[in-house]
Amino acid sequence: MVCAQVETSPRRRWQKVLYERQPFPDNYVDQRFLEELRKNIHARQYQYWAVVFESGAVAQQLCSVCVFVVTWWYMDAGMLSPQRLFGAGLVSSLLGYILFNVIDAGVGRQESGRTWWADLKSTLVFIAFTYGFSPVLKTLTESISTDTIYAMSAFMLLGHLIFFDYGANAAIVSSTLSLNMAIFASVCLASRLPRSLHAFVMVTFAMQIFALWPMLQKKLKAQTPRCYVAVTMLFALAALVGLMTISSVGAVLFALLLLCISCLCPYCLIRLQLFKDNIHGPWDEAEIKEDLSRFLM
Template identity: 80%
Template structure:
């Protein structure tokens, strides 16, 4: 055997004893050299359950967990009504008018009880104020309210005469009937009736009182 054949046999035996640690696999000619990857890989094999705003259902979330959709259905100031300053002042004047009427009634009664005001003076001053107010309102209104209501001055005069006549006619009867009633009872009834007037008076409000 020649020296060249012996050297070739030795090299072949060395390759058999020490194979290559990382052999190169053969590539499939039909396989895509650039495979496509999932653009949205899932970190878990099963998607996470969505939180629901349900109290009676057991969910895999802590007790104090709040999702971002917790306040989605919250609505604020849906039925807010905008008010104007002067309209509120005008509507509140009705309440102030009734409170003032009750205060005037109590003050007049106290003056008459203390003999600082006689019934004749009260009647004369009330009649004068009534006539002045009636004429002033008629001048300011220019007869528009009278045209809408259909009332005449003669009808207003008849109503005044009937009211004054019945008041003077029934005053002695009322005085006789109330003499047997104690003063405390009259005071209590007056207080309850004044409070009832303030509570149940028609203030012209649209909402329920």
């Protein structure tokens, strides 16, 4: 709408009201119109190292997917036995469980009201059901070609990364969907392993790295940020070393991806904030700031 500006100063001063008849056009504005202009009043000021710290969640999840795929490749090639993987996963889960409760001195457990015995029963039930259905998991996708299985697994792991909860309050975030897609990918890949025991161990390992490991990382991030940074760097190094044993080119590309996400993307985000230009003024929609909840009762 084109705003009309009266050149001659009127005798009566214009008022921004609708309940009085004024000798001005409906689209008239005076010289004070642009005085209320405000720019970037809700813009956030980011610090580079703070953004790098927050990007660690994305890097860790990428490393989790990398470690999972490398582990599956070793089992498929016969270079890693399911007994060794299950034993290593059991020991690491036990250590992580103890660390999870030690970090906050058991405060989180007291707030949730969950006991050690309840956790043990849930673990035993999951292991029993997974082991019992492992022959079904092994033969579940026999009628599907291997290329299709690999494509489905890649698509599901990509969806897992997209919908994972990195701490952002967005509509696309869905922890349940992200975990289900990761487990579906693990079932697809486990069905191509030699025996049902391999499938059982692979699905169990997927639950550990996609469900339990992020919970421990969130607790470390909230309680001990320095330990969180150290664990993130060690985990990324382990993922790179594991990938290096399979493909040196893939390891280099993955390292570049991690550097891009952890260093380059935060820098670009901060630089782009300089070009942000949101304007606010009297043309904005009215916002009711009064608490109206009492009228809804």
